[in-house]
Amino acid sequence: MLDTNIGRRRLIGGALAMVAASTFITECAFAATTERRLAFRNIHTNETFDARFYGANGWDDQGLAELNHGLRDWRNNEVTQMDPALMLLLAGVRDKLGLAPQARLDLISGYRSPQTNASLRARGGEHTGVASKSQHMLGKATDIRMPGVALETLRSAALSMQAGGVGYYPKDGFVHMDTGRVRLW
Numbered sequence: 001m002l003d004t005n006i007g008r009r010r011l012i013g014g015a016l017a018m019v020a021a022s023t024f025i026t027e028c029a030f031a032a033t034t035e036r037r038l039a040f041r042n043i044h045t046n047e048t049f050d051a052r053f054y055g056a057n058g059w060d061d062q063g064l065a066e067l068n069h070g071l072r073d074w075r076n077n078e079v080t081q082m083d084p085a086l087m088l089l090l091a092g093v094r095d096k097l098g099l100a101p102q103a104r105l106d107l108i109s110g111y112r113s114p115q116t117n118a119s120l121r122a123r124g125g126e127h128t129g130v131a132s133k134s135q136h137m138l139g140k141a142t143d144i145r146m147p148g149v150a151l152e153t154l155r156s157a158a159l160s161m162q163a164g165g166v167g168y169y170p171k172d173g174f175v176h177m178d179t180g181r182v183r184l185w
């Protein structure tokens, strides 16, 4: 009887930990009763795109598809399904910095196909930090900067979300953000 109770308590504890881990996404979803949008400019191709990806009825599949396309591997046009939580995270950081929803984020890198990731790794240099199992390959990462926002300020805002990985690349002029484990480099 006692053992059963302890077991149950452990189970509840585990469930609570899982709830805590997903609190960020839940909070974002609740805050997003009005629409959420993102706008980008790809600094390599100068392509601009923007989309509403969340609205009164929840996720906007059309908008997410547009973002998937815009965030594709621009080197070979391969498209993947980006993690919607990453879109909420980026919009959340932008909002936190006081930028308008239509403010264009400078996109340095979104999805990376395995081929692109491998060639960037082989090239080294500014890509020395490219990991073999990059979150970019999973559609869970972007390298960005925000117009008019100091890179350090962007990094702090990203860190304060406690929502994934944050990488700081002052020499290359961008901050990496992903929805993997919370970590910092």
Ligand SMILES: [Zn+2]
Pocket: 109, 136, 141, 142, 143, 167, 176, 177
């Ligand atoms: Zn990155």
